[in-house]
Amino acid sequence: MQPTHSSRRILLPVRNWFIVLTLFLALVLNLVPFGRFPGIPDWVALVLAFWCIHQPLKVGMAAGFLLGLAMDVADASIMGQHALAYVLLAFVAAGWSRRVLWFPLAQQALHVLPMLLGMQLVMLVTRMIAGAEFPGVLWFLSSFTATLLWYPITYVLLTPQFQPEDKDVHRPI
């Protein structure tokens, strides 16, 4: 059964340290030097969008801003470029979370795709105004790979919240 609002699958409450840990791991994954290989997903954006959709009260624009600053330094790009894009991503993701979670996972991914593409577009516009070169259409491929990862990442990040499958007749719910 898919973990959505319409499936009546009840999840355990999330642990704060797990959110921090996954965001940190995403940051580490983003540091892996792949160079200009196209289609490497932006892990931080993906995990941030995930937590903003699932836990909009815990993870929001402040987290996006801090992660964006970290990415700006790691990427050797202009300070504020990732921060701006992640803040907008967090705003949209948290705003849509009530709607998105009612859909099955495939349709959730279709909601996430325009969010990630919009985030890349914000970065593109920022850098083009600053006078950088166009990185090529293939750069947008990373949003599509990230969208494909929505299904596995949902199960990986929600694993600690799943309840045991065995039915307990004495349990009220």
Add this chain to the structure above:
Amino acid sequence: MSVVGHAPPPFFKRGPAPLVRLAFFVSLSLVLLVADLRFHTLEWARLAVATAAWPLQRVTGIPIDAAGDVGGYLSRQRSLLGENEEMRRRQLGTANLLLRQDHLEQENKRLRALLEMRERQPVEGRIAEILYAARDPFSRRVIIDKGSHQGIAPGQAVVDDIGVIGQVTRVFPLTSEVLLLTDKEQAIPVAVQRNGLRAVLAGAGAGMMELRFLAANAEVQVGDILVTSGLDGVYIPGLPVAKVVKIDRDSSYSFARIICAPLAGVERHGLALVLGGRTALPPQPDDVPATPDQPTRGKRVKKKVR
């Protein structure tokens, strides 16, 4: 607001409205953007965070390095033998030049002394390994494994065995960042090797470069080799830089559009040589001061009377 001595229940308290928060963070990001782009004030923050993140960055690079090592280990012995043979042949081919180099340098020195010219500056270099390309897809930068601890300074030129690669732009304690020639923000003064025509070569993106501001009828041909002219005081003169691939002479524009391809393996990885800094060129002459104010007609020169 407490009406009967009770605070309102906390579960409706969520801080400022989302739009207010969005406006706050967006304006903060824009301030950072402007501060970094216009005033370059945030380099110290970048240096501090990058130094702290250095071990982490090395750890994440291990799988990639290991994959490369395994690939190299599995490469066939035959290709290695072929490479060895090729190297030996090239060494023999250049031995002639190498053996005479010392002699020629001495002779050059003597002749220059006779002509009373400034001596050519000897330049020492430091070998560095290109670790990886920076992740930023909007610029062309690579990271090398030598930093300020090894005496690298911003502004030094980086070359490989064929020609110029780029210039060191940022220096961290153990690594430095090299801006490649093909980056849009990089410009290098060059001269056409065939006739000594001077020009400025700028990055054009997509791995190519453009020779800027040359008249539409400039004496440049496809296939010309461009070498550094040394006028900037950064690159020593005579290093090969690029080759002219395409010339568009459109008479409706005053400048020709000349596309060049870099000679060195700018976009490839491997070893590079960081050249030592040049001694500064003599200071440029100041602008000729405006003619001392002469009394113009109809204007009386006032004498100060005390």
